[in-house]
Every structure is written in C-alpha cells, then in structure tokens.
Amino acid sequence: MQMLSEDDLNLRELSDEELDLAWDLWFDLAQATNEWDPPYSHGVFVNLGSPPETARPTPTPSAPGSSAEQVTSPSGVRT
Amino acid sequence: MRASGHFSSFQAREPGAGRYTAPVSNIYFELTEAFNARQRVVALASGQAVVYYRVAIMSKDGDWMIRETPEACATVLEELDRRGAHYRAGAPLDVRWLSGGWSSHFEFSDDRQRRVRCDFLSRPPRTSQSAVRRIFAGDKAPSGMNVVDLDTLIAMKQTQRAKDYPVIGVLATQLPPEREIEVTTDPDRIIALAGTFGHSAGRPVARLAATGADRHAVVLALAEEIDGLQQADRQRMAAYEAAARPYMEGCRAAGIHAIPLREAHDRMLAIAERLLPRALFPGSCNADAQ
Numbered sequence A: 001m002q003m004l005s006e007d008d009l010n011l012r013e014l015s016d017e018e019l020d021l022a023w024d025l026w027f028d029l030a031q032a033t034n035e036w037d038p039p040y041s042h043g044v045f046v047n048l049g050s051p052p053e054t055a056r057p058t059p060t061p062s063a064p065g066s067s068a069e070q071v072t073s074p075s076g077v078r079t
Numbered sequence B: 001m002r003a004s005g006h007f008s009s010f011q012a013r014e015p016g017a018g019r020y021t022a023p024v025s026n027i028y029f030e031l032t033e034a035f036n037a038r039q040r041v042v043a044l045a046s047g048q049a050v051v052y053y054r055v056a057i058m059s060k061d062g063d064w065m066i067r068e069t070p071e072a073c074a075t076v077l078e079e080l081d082r083r084g085a086h087y088r089a090g091a092p093l094d095v096r097w098l099s100g101g102w103s104s105h106f107e108f109s110d111d112r113q114r115r116v117r118c119d120f121l122s123r124p125p126r127t128s129q130s131a132v133r134r135i136f137a138g139d140k141a142p143s144g145m146n147v148v149d150l151d152t153l154i155a156m157k158q159t160q161r162a163k164d165y166p167v168i169g170v171l172a173t174q175l176p177p178e179r180e181i182e183v184t185t186d187p188d189r190i191i192a193l194a195g196t197f198g199h200s201a202g203r204p205v206a207r208l209a210a211t212g213a214d215r216h217a218v219v220l221a222l223a224e225e226i227d228g229l230q231q232a233d234r235q236r237m238a239a240y241e242a243a244a245r246p247y248m249e250g251c252r253a254a255g256i257h258a259i260p261l262r263e264a265h266d267r268m269l270a271i272a273e274r275l276l277p278r279a280l281f282p283g284s285c286n287a288d289a290q
Helices: A006-013 A016-036 B027-035 B046-052 B070-082 B129-135 B150-156 B164-172 B177-183 B187-198 B204-210 B215-253 B261-275
Strands: B007-013 B020-025 B042-045 B061-066 B104-109 B115-121
Touching: B020 B027, B027 B042, B027 B046, B027 B061, B027 B070, B027 B115, B042 B046, B042 B150, B046 B061, B046 B150, B061 B070, B070 B261, B129 B150, B150 B164, B150 B177, B164 B177, B177 B187, B187 B204, B187 B215, B204 B215, B215 B261
Parallel strands: B061 B115
Antiparallel strands: B007 B020, B042 B061, B104 B115
C-alpha cells in the first residue's frame, strides 16, 4: 500500500540543492496560512486553545481574484 | 539521505529578475547547525527530521531534542536571542522543567519576514533515556547535521494526529525488516514480513499476521493499535494541559510574548517556580512527553 503521494516519495531522488529549493518554495507558500495555524503543533501544549496573542481570525470567503484569495510571497510574487 | 551540504549553492529567484540572487537553505537545518556549532546540544526532530529523511515536506515549524544541561539551554537561548526571537507561551527553557517532559516554544521572523517557530523538548515521548543518550553521544560538534534516529522519530510521531501514521509507514521502510515489522503502519508490509519476522515480533498485530490471519483481521488489529496510541497520547497531553493552566494564565498576564527574550526568560522562571510543577509523573516513563 502506497502511503504517500508520488510527489512526496520523489523527494528521495532530489539533490540536496533541489530539496532546499523545494522546501523554500513550500515554506514561502505556507506563510499564507500562518494566521489559521494552531498555536502549537508539538510539545505538551498542543491541546491548549489559542492564547490571546495568537487568537485565530475567522476565515472569510473571498471573491475569485481578490487579494485575500491570492497568496503573496514576502518578495511580492503572487502564486 | 543527506549527510552534509545543507546550505544550497542555489539562489532564490527574485521576481522578474530571471536570475538567482539570494542563498536558499532550510532555516531549520541552518538553525540546527548554528545551535551545534560549538557542541552537540540539539538534534533535529519531528517534521523537519521527516524532511531530512526525505519522506515529506510537511512542517513549517522546527522541533528539536535539546541536551538536558544548563549549558545547552544557554547556547540555544543565546542563538535565539541573536536572531530576535521571543518566547511563546510554554515552559521556560530550563532543565528543571525539560526533565519533567515540558516543552519550550519560540518564534522569530527570518530575513524574508517569514515566521519561524522553534520548539524544544529533552524527553521525547515513548523513548528511553538510553536512546536519548545515544543521540547526544560525544561532546564535540557533529560533522554532519544531528538528527534523531528513525526509531526515535517514529516514536515521536505516534501522536494523536492521524496524519502522522502514514508518515510512520514510509519512515519504517528505511528500517531493517525486523524493525520495520515492529512499527510500520502499512498492513501489507506487516503481512509481507510476517512469515519471516512475525512469530518473534513483540507486536501483537505482527504475531497475528504470522498465524495466517486474513488481511481484514490484520487491518482491524492495526486500526485498534493506532487508536490506542492516539488515545494514550491524548491522555498524557490532558494531564499536561491541566497542570499548565495556572502557569499559562500567568504567562499571558505578564505579556511574555511581547517581552525581550532574556527578560521573558527570567520572568517565566519566576512564574514557573510558583505555578508549574516540574514533573507530572515522577519516576515514570510518562515523564517523557511530547
């Protein structure tokens, strides 16, 4: 039974440089969901709710093409 | 598997420039090497270790096992302070609480204003102290990146989260078959390996497969085993959650997240001494928490 996708499994075929580039691009894109991330993903506090300083905003739907829907990297590249 | 060369010679592409201008590296790999520059004080764990083993790109945070010494804590705090990190609500990075299974949490922005979150613990869950000692064997700075071994990583991944179990199945394929059958979450691998390794396995589902049980029975036994792991993890976390509430309220009231790291550390120590029990399960392996 294959447990992960071909894209994941192909990571083993990447060079160190390619893996760094792939991870860097993914990390850029993943910044778009920072506000919705749980406060803790590891450690003994994972079951605690959002502390006040990181209270999660309620996601709001956006119209196609609106700025809220697009992912903008820190360097200004929209994806 | 990566053994060296964690800083890519590739360069990040600037919009419209058509050329590479900035070096690219995994910030969490870079931090691992920075923490360990003088002495082996941390080992990369959890999601970024999964990246290191080339199984999946699935975590935007960094998690480390930290050597349980005051010197290791000081080294990590110094590097985080240098990078402008601040504490997130969590235990102070101090051996008195780390040794009780507590975790410490930090955050800063990298030079591209991306959020970098750093989590530390010294007692990985379901992991023996002898295994921890092996990870930190030798005091000199490591020649390659220090990463938790596959067995420890798999144990750390046996959490309450469903998404960790497919990853365990893929990580297990990198183990020798007699170890793979003890931890894999892939029923077909259990069945395939059972004839050779199942009878002597310590794992009930592997021994069940070795008796010739059909696939459906193996799948059900595996599902029950995973559910048991998830429930055990939830119960342990619930104990920490309950014990931490007064302390966490104290940290929030003090505005820890907005205080410079060194000052926050001192204030958190003072709050922890009043409100955070050092060990929930003294003398028990349950002190090993995630």
